[in-house]
Amino acid sequence: MRFSERVMGIEGSGIRRIFEAAGPGAVNLGLGQPDFDTPAHIKEAAVRALQEGKTGYTPNAGIPELRAAICDKLRRENGLSHRPEEILVTAGGSEALHLLMQVLVREGDRVLVPDPGFVSYAALASIAGGVPVGMPPDSSMHTDVEKAKELMDGASVMVLNSPSNPTGAVEPEESIRALVEYAADRGVTVISDEVYEHLVYGRRHVPAARFGENVITVNAASKTYAMTGWRIGFFAATQEVVDQAVKVHQYCQACATSIAQYAAVAAYTGDQSSVAEMRREYQARRDMMYEGFTRMGIYFPIPEGAFYMFVPFGRELTNRILHRGVVIVPGDAFGKNAPGHARLCYAVSRETIAEAIHRIGKAVAE
Ligand SMILES: Cc1ncc(COP(=O)(O)O)c(C=O)c1O
Structure with a gap:
């Protein structure tokens, strides 16, 4: 079948592929969506x-x-x-x-x-x-x-x-x-x-x-x-x-x-209090994850919003982290200007963040 050149010229999102490639027991910091239920x-x-x-x-x-x-x-x-x-x-x-x-x-x-x-x-x-x-x-x-x-x-x-x-x-x-x-x-x-x-x-x-x-x-x-x-x-x-x-x-x-x-x-x-509650929890998770990286000696400007961290992880370290069962997205999925980074989503529970930091710490120490 012949396909439109415009559609053939674009690539599917790399994010879902990485998620699908991760085995069972993986800690998923790859997908960008709230883990809260709708109010x-x-x-x-x-x-x-x-x-x-x-x-x-x-x-x-x-x-x-x-x-x-x-x-x-x-x-x-x-x-x-x-x-x-x-x-x-x-x-x-x-x-x-x-x-x-x-x-x-x-x-x-x-x-x-x-x-x-x-x-x-x-x-x-x-x-x-x-x-x-x-x-x-x-x-x-x-x-x-x-x-x-x-x-x-x-x-x-x-x-x-x-x-x-x-x-x-x-x-x-x-x-x-x-x-x-x-x-x-x-x-x-x-x-x-x-x-x-x-x-x-x-x-x-x-x-x-x-x-x-x-x-x-x-x-x-x-x-x-x-x-x-x-x-x-x-x-x-x-x-x-x-x-x-x-x-x-x-x-x-x-x-x-x-x-x-x-x-x-x-x-x-309606009542907007859930928005503030979610924001407070995301901020606590951001701080927790950021402190985890600081303890590992990984420094970068603290992100001020959304629920992502764009961390200076080179390709090799990103691969080691993926092998340790933590799903993160290599920075090149988001363009050409930030090689040597990976995106981590902290819209996950504090337990998940603790486990991810533990595994990433091992990958960094390797
Ligand atoms: C920056 C940005 N804009 C738009 C969207 C799309 O949001 P929606 O789920 O409402 O289509 C997303 C989803 O991840 C996003 O990150």
Whole structure:
């Protein structure tokens, strides 16, 4: 059978392969998802929706209650003012990213993506016919603003991701502002992926859309409310962007899952205490893992957000750690600019972290 060149040109994510290759008894720090259960009041809202028979198609762009709840959330938490018509509810943040690339990227356009960065950005830019260009990090694993500016000429889209997967870096406000303003001057649209906004430790999340009308905010219920499997995300933009994106969305997705949308209304409008509780626990786990590395004599800047550590482990050490049954992801899965690193996810129990540190300590001592 003949396949599309665009699809043949991209590689499947390396992360799942590593996970599948690990034997039984492996300690898995490879997969990036919360180990918490979805809070009870959110599940109850889904059950209620099921019992009330809310199981049919919904409006393409999402149920009105959810689009309104997202507008309230953006105002309350991010200081952003949007109308419901400016929100498109999607199947996770992933679909929002995909739709935006389809809508914004023309054949051959340069698309700036963080490198190292979340695996989807470059692949989705390529599927849309664009040419992904990696923005390198500085020595502290934040975006190198000056280098990003140099790459911006002739680009149509720039993706920002703070807090970052895979580095855990939280961009300083002045960097975000500088990048957004520079992009605005050059007609570059910024896609700001803020799915880890609530997982920042001792810092404040800065929504990029505060600094320019050229910014589209992508977010999801997935990480904030431990709802990765429910597949609810969204983007907030101008109505013009939503009108274009909904054309693609209606043909490939129709709508996000109905009962998950009702659950998301409860998530965004209900009690937010579970978000703070999860954040406290992630921070304790981060500190525990970081101290483990410090005791081993492995030093690197402490990650300020998300639930990842991007640790300076060379390929050989990474292989030894994998052989000791700890699943970690080699840094080259996230781009070309950070060889000699590996990503570790600490959204796992404290017992799992202790066991991983024990095994990694043995691999380091070997
Ligand atoms: C930076 C980043 N953006 C987006 C996503 C996609 O999230 P969702 O599960 O909502 O599609 C992920 C998932 O790992 C991510 O790490």
